[in-house]
Amino acid sequence: MDEYTASGYCIRASRGGGCGGGGTGTKCGRWNPTSEQVKVLTELFRSGLRTPSTDQIQKISSQLSFYGKIESKNVFYWFQNHKARERQKRRRVLVDDGNEIMHLHHTNNLVSSTKRFDLVFNVDLMLTDFGDEKNPVSETDDQRVIETLQLFPLNSLNDADSEKLRLFSSDHNNCKENNASFTYNIIGTTEMDHPTLDLRLSFV
Amino acid sequence: MDEYTASGYCIRASRGGGCGGGGTGTKCGRWNPTSEQVKVLTELFRSGLRTPSTDQIQKISSQLSFYGKIESKNVFYWFQNHKARERQKRRRVLVDDGNEIMHLHHTNNLVSSTKRFDLVFNVDLMLTDFGDEKNPVSETDDQRVIETLQLFPLNSLNDADSEKLRLFSSDHNNCKENNASFTYNIIGTTEMDHPTLDLRLSFV
DNA sequence: TGCTTATGAATGAAGG
DNA sequence: CCTTCATTCATAAGCA
Numbered sequence: 001m002d003e004y005t006a007s008g009y010c011i012r013a014s015r016g017g018g019c020g021g022g023g024t025g026t027k028c029g030r031w032n033p034t035s036e037q038v039k040v041l042t043e044l045f046r047s048g049l050r051t052p053s054t055d056q057i058q059k060i061s062s063q064l065s066f067y068g069k070i071e072s073k074n075v076f077y078w079f080q081n082h083k084a085r086e087r088q089k090r091r092r093v094l095v096d097d098g099n100e101i102m103h104l105h106h107t108n109n110l111v112s113s114t115k116r117f118d119l120v121f122n123v124d125l126m127l128t129d130f131g132d133e134k135n136p137v138s139e140t141d142d143q144r145v146i147e148t149l150q151l152f153p154l155n156s157l158n159d160a161d162s163e164k165l166r167l168f169s170s171d172h173n174n175c176k177e178n179n180a181s182f183t184y185n186i187i188g189t190t191e192m193d194h195p196t197l198d199l200r201l202s203f204v
Numbered sequence: 205m206d207e208y209t210a211s212g213y214c215i216r217a218s219r220g221g222g223c224g225g226g227g228t229g230t231k232c233g234r235w236n237p238t239s240e241q242v243k244v245l246t247e248l249f250r251s252g253l254r255t256p257s258t259d260q261i262q263k264i265s266s267q268l269s270f271y272g273k274i275e276s277k278n279v280f281y282w283f284q285n286h287k288a289r290e291r292q293k294r295r296r297v298l299v300d301d302g303n304e305i306m307h308l309h310h311t312n313n314l315v316s317s318t319k320r321f322d323l324v325f326n327v328d329l330m331l332t333d334f335g336d337e338k339n340p341v342s343e344t345d346d347q348r349v350i351e352t353l354q355l356f357p358l359n360s361l362n363d364a365d366s367e368k369l370r371l372f373s374s375d376h377n378n379c380k381e382n383n384a385s386f387t388y389n390i391i392g393t394t395e396m397d398h399p400t401l402d403l404r405l406s407f408v
Numbered sequence: 409t410g411c412t413t414a415t416g417a418a419t420g421a422a423g424g
Numbered sequence: 425c426c427t428t429c430a431t432t433c434a435t436a437a438g439c440a
Contacts, residue, residue: 030419031420051425071372072372073369074421077419077421078420081419081420084425084426085419096265096277098266234434235416237416278416281416284428285417286415287429291429
């Protein structure tokens with residue numbers, strides 16, 4: 001049976017058992033990291049590691065193999081992806097902040113709507129940050145990470161704070177529904193029923 | 205009972221808290237597109253748009269936010285999924301074809317309609333422009349200036365990614381179809397129950 | 409009301 | 425580094 005962490009994240013029962021070995025029809029296709037592996041990788045990432053060198057990758061991979069099957073390339077990809085997605089996420093969240101205004105305006109539902117939105121938003125940007133006080137994640141990517149990381153025995157992952165394990169997504173943004181307490185102005189409303197979408201410029 | 209906003213977005217108190225109320229890590233539900241949003245997205249898809257650029261995603265998201273809460277990542281995912289599933293479906297059909305004589309009448313109704321957008325879609329997708337804030341600058345990296353500071357030769361050049369990968373592919377011994385015989389290589393453990401990861405060595 | 413389906417979200421792996 | 429694809433996880437919706 002599957003197991004769920006406090007965060008609701010499902011941990012499949014047949015991790016790291018090897019390819020054909022498991023009775024649970026585990027597909028050999030791709031690496032399926034154990035939660036411990038993810039935890040360690042995340043920890044390293046949070047500590048500042050972004051683009052590990054080949055040597056580092058080897059070491060990490062070697063160490064993580066304690067928790068289950070893993071190859072160096074998995075570690076390599078993991079960092080690539082994690083870095084890229086964090087960046088992407090950050091980029092998107094920033095832009096989305098501006099757009100949310102339109103929605104709020106709309107929820108009144110009998111809109112006369114607007115043609116051009118000159119919006120003045122200013123607050124609220126500080127909401128979208130995860131509580132990582134420690135690490136502002138500078139743009140300069142490669143810093144040195146000098147630290148000794150203690151890995152934990154297998155059974156220790158049950159601790160409820162595995163919640164933190166997920167820096168999950170930009171859900172921060174979603175959750176503003178109740179306390180949307182920022183100011184916005186919409187100026188220059190004219191007369192149309194809905195915005196129109198013109199992508200012609202982009203198509204060429 | 206659950207509660208719905210005007211946009212159809214479900215705010216449910218599930219899983220200990222709901223959006224604003226909970227403390228750490230409460231996940232609110234996922235994006236639930238309004239029918240108008242789906243309609244527009246589908247229309248765009250049918251008109252041939254498959255992989256919108258970041259810029260397009262922004263525009264679309266921005267416009268669709270009129271109809272309800274939406275983030276650009278939703279748009280991103282939507283196209284990703286829609287495209288993937290269309291492909292998947294097509295593949296499935298192909299397999300079915302080659303596989304056996306199906307009941308002929310069976311699949312007729314779910315023939316993928318993808319190749320025919322002969323219809324004039326004219327909704328309101330291309331009627332107006334909105335302030336043409338298009339950036340002539342092709343890349344969006346206006347705020348990032350990487351590459352400028354390579355302080356130390358410590359961590360290898362980023363460029364060697366492919367090279368790295370090649371190296372990594374050397375630890376192929378896993379994932380044999382039949383014998384899942386991978387070996388843990390734990391080094392230097394005497395009797396501790398977990399390995400220790402020390403990256404300091406890597407930096408010298 | 410419990411199971412099935414549809415689909416949003418995530419992420420491993422590449423390609424370029 | 426960026427983008428894309430395949431696959432999987434998770435959950436809301438739909439149905440029997």
